[in-house]
Amino acid sequence: MSSISLKLGYKYLRSNKGGSLSFTTLLAVIGLMIGISSLIVVTSVMNGFEKELEDRILGVIPHSVITSDDAIMDYGNLISEIKENNDVIDAAPYINIQGIISSSYDTKGISIIGIDTEIEQNMSIIPEYMIVGNLDDLSIKNSIVIGSLLAANIGAYVGDQVNITTSDIKTSIIGSYPTSVNLKIVGIYELKTEIDQFMTLVSHETGQKLKNINPNETTSIRLKTNNLFEADLITKDVLDELNNPLLYYSSWKNTHGTLFEAIKFEKLLISLMLFLIVGVASILVLSTVVMTVKSKEREIGILLTLGASSKQVVLIFFTQGLIVSLIGIIAGIIFGFILVSNLNNLITIIENLLGRNLLEAYFINYFPYHIDYAQITMICFISFVISIISSLVPSFRAIKLNPVEILRHE
16 A cells, blocks of 8 residues: 555646646755755855855964064074974964055055065965966065055066055164165065055064064964864963963954954854755645645545555655655755856856946955855755645645545535
8 A cells, every 4th residue: 555655646746637746846946956956056156255265264364363562583493393283284484564665657655565485385375376486586675465456556577666655664874764665576475365465474584674673573473273173272372381471462363363253153143044955945845745645535535435544545655755846945945056057157147248247356266166065955854844844744744534425415
C-alpha cells in the first residue's frame, strides 16, 4: 500500500489536463526556487565582500601596532624580542605620517607609510599588487610608491617628481616650517579599494627623515599575527612580555572593526529577510497540499473505506509536499549557482544600461563572491524542513475526514 501512496502522491502533482505539474504546484516550485537562489546569490556576494575586505584591507593595514608617545629607540632588539612570541608571524618598524602630495596638476591629502622594504613581502600583500615598478625600488633615495587612483587624481606617473609636505614642524635659525621634500615616483600599486586613493609608501629611512628622528629610532612597530581576529589579545600578551610601561598598542579593530561588524550584521539581516521568501514559498506548498486534499476528498474516503491506514493516507500528501520541496530546492540551487557564476556579466550589463559604476563610492569597486558550501547546505536544510512541516500540516487534516460523510453525497 505504501507504493500506492507514493504513486498517488506523485499523480496528484500533475495537472488534471495532463500537464506535468498543476498550476499551484508550479507556483510552489517557482517560489522555492526564487527563495533558495536569492539566498545563495546574496550570501555569496556578502561573503565575497567580507573575504575581499579581509584580504585586501586587512592584508595591507597592520594587524596591530605597538607605539609610544616618543620615538622608539633601538627598535631592532625590540623587534627580536617581539618575534619570540609564537603567535607573532613577523614584526617590522613602521612609520605613519599624514601629509599632502602635490603635483603640477593637483594636490591631495595622503597617508605616508615608512616601511622596511626587505620585510614588507611578509607583512602585506602590496608587493603582489604592484602594477608598475617594484617595492625594492624604494631603496632609491627620495622615492615613493603610490596607489593607482591617487596617481590618476594628481596626474602623475612613474618617473615624475611630487612634493610631499607633512604636518611635522622643522625648526631652524630662520624659523619653524612644515617638513617638505620632493620625491620621485618609482612604483604604482592597485588594490581596487579606497586605499588606492590615499596610501603612499616610502622606505623606512625616508620616513625617519620626514619625522626628523635618528637612524636607530622609529615611531612604531607593526605586528603580523597568526590569528587576525585575536590580534589585540596577542599584542597585549606581547606587551606583557616586554614589560615596558611606555609602550601601548592599537589593532585593526580600532580603525576597521566597525566595518566588519556592520557587514556581518547586514548579512544576518538580509539572510533573515530572504528567508521570508522561503516562508512564502512554504505557504504555497501548504496551499498546494490543502487544495489537493480538498479536491481529493472522494478518493480519500474510498481509500479509508477500503482499509487504508491513516499513515498511508498521510504518506500520499506528504509525498506530494516532499517532491515539490525537492524540485524547488534543487532548481533553486542550480539557478543560484548559474546566477553567481555569471554575476559579473550581469552587473556589467546593468552598469552599461545605467551608465555608471554601481560601487564607485565604496571600498571595493567590483562585485566579488565567495561560495560557502556549508552555508548553502544549511540554507537548503532549513528550507527543506520548513517546506516539509508545511506539507505535513494539511496531510494530517486528511486523516480527520469522515469517509461516511464524504461518500454519503456520492
